[in-house]
Amino acid sequence: MSSPTRRSVTSPTAEQRTVRRRRTLVVLAVLAAGAVAAFLTYDVTGSWEFALERRALRVAAMAVVAVAVAVSTVLFQTVATNRILTPEIMGFDRLFVLIQTLGVFFLGAGTVTSADPRLRFAIEVVALVAFGAGLYRMLFGRTERDIYVLVLLGVVLGTMFTSVTLLVSRLIDPNEFLTLQDLLFASFNSVDRQLLALSAAVVAVVVGWVLRLLPRLDVVALGRDTAIGLGVEHRRVVNQALLAVAVLVGVATALVGPVTFLGLLVANLARQLLGTHRHAWVLPGAALLALLALVGGQFVLEQVFGFNSALSIVINFVGGIVFIALLIREPRQ
Template structure:
C-alpha cells in the first residue's frame, strides 16, 4: 500500500484576489469606525461646532493619507527599494528651513498673520521646484541615476538641517516657540480653503497616477525587463517622480512633515496583501495611513490625554521600523 505525499494546497489567483478584497474591506471598515469615533468621542458643548471642526481634521487626515500612500509607493517603485521614502530627498527638511527662514527674516508675527493661501502657495512652489530641479538635472537614460538622486537628496537634506540649526540659533527665543509649532505636523489649524485646494490637487494627481499603475507594475520588475516588455521606462519614471514631488509638497505644506508614515503603511500594506501590484498596495497603504492618523490621534487625545503632535509618535515608531528594515534588507 502506497501513500501519496502532497504539500499544502497553493491558493489560486482568484482565492488570493478574494483574500485581498476582504483585507481592504476590513481596513475600510476600521478606518470608517475610527473616523466615526474621532468625530463623536469626548464631544462637549455644541455638537454642530465640534462636528464642523473635527470633520475638517478628518478630511485633512484623509487627504494627507492618500498623498503619502501614493507618493511613497511610487517612490519605492522608481528606486526599486522598499526602505526609501520621498522624505529622504529632503522635502521635510526644506519645509522646516523655509519656516525657519521666514521667522528669522520676517518675524513670527508676520509669518503667522500672513494669508494662509500665500504661505501655502510659497511652500508648495518651493518644494515642487526643488523636486523638479533634482529630477530634471540628474535623470538621464540610465537607471543608476536614481541612486545618485537619492544620494544627493540625503546630502541636501543634511545641508538644509545644518542651515536650519544655524538660523534657529539666531532667532529670538520667544519667536523660536512659534517656529516649533510651525515645524511639526498639525491637523488642528488646517485652513478650509487650503484643504479644498489640496484635496483637488491630490485627487487630480492620484487619478492621473492610477492610469499608470499597469506600467508601474512592469517598471517594478527593473529597467531592462520593462524595456523588453515595451514600456517606456524613462517616461513612466519621470511622470511618477513629478507626481511624487507634487503630492509630497501639497501634504507637507498643508499640515507639516510626517517623515516615516509612508514607510510604515507601504511596507505593512505589502505584508497584509501579499502582493506588490500597485492596484492593491496603494489603496491598502492609503487605508492604513487613514487608520494610523485617525486612530493614533484619537488614542493620543482621548486615552492618554496628550497634547503633543502625533507626528512625533509616528516618527519614533517609523524610525524603529526603518532600522529593522535596514538590518533585514541584506538577508533578503
C-alpha cells in the first residue's frame, strides 16, 4: 500500500511576488485617485470652476511634496542602511524654523510676509540644500562609524538650532510672534503657482536622475563592503544619492514647510506592503502612500472633523508613535 502523498508547502515564485506587488501598487493608485477625487469634489459650494482651481493647486502641491519626501527618505535610509532614520535627523526642519525666526526678528513679520515669495523660496532652498549637501559630503566617508557620527551631529545641530530659535523668539514682539507661528507649520493653503511649477520641475529632474541609480542603489542597500565586492562605486553612489536627498528635502520644506515624520511612515509601510527592499517597487509605493496620507488626511481633517489645524501636526504625532515602535522593534530584527 502506497503512502499518502504529501503536499509540499512552497514559497511564492518570483512571478507570483511580482504580480502581488503590481496589484498592491494598483490598489494604492486607486485609493490615492479616490482620495484626490473626493478632495476635489466634496461639498463644493458656489463656483465649481473657482473651487476646483483652488483645490487642484493644493493637490498638486501635495503631490510634489509627497514624491519629494518619499524618495528622499527611501534614499537616505538606503545609504544609511537603517530604516528608522530620515533626512530630518540632520535638522532640516529646525533649520527652517530658525530661518523663519531670524527673518521675523531682523526684518519684522510684515516684511517677511509681504516679501516676494520667489525670493523667500530661493533663500530657503539655497540655505537648506547647501547645509544638507555640505554635511552629507563631509560626514559620509569610508568608515562604518560615519553613520553614528551623522546621528550624533544631527542631534547636536538640531539642539543648537532649537536653542537659538528659543532665544530669538523671546526677543520678538508678541504680536509678531503670532505671525511667526503661522510660518512654522506645513501648509498647502497658500502655495504660489510659479513656485509650485518650479518645485515640480526640480523634483521631476532629481527623480529622473535617481531612476538611473536604481540598480546600484539596490546593491548599496546591502552594505558598503558587499557593494564594493560586487563592483559598485559605493562612495560615488552615496554622494549622488545624498545630493538628491538634500535637493528634494530643501525644495519640499521651502515650498510648504516641514513634514517631519511623513517619510518615515510611508517608507516603512511601503516595504511592509510590497515585501521587498528593491527601489523600483518601494519608491512608487512610498510616493503613492505619501500622496494618500496627505490628500486623504487633509480631506478627513477638514471635511469630516472640521478642524482647521495643520495636517503636519497630526502626521508628526502619528509618526512619533511609529518611530518609537520602530526603535523598540529594531534590535529584535
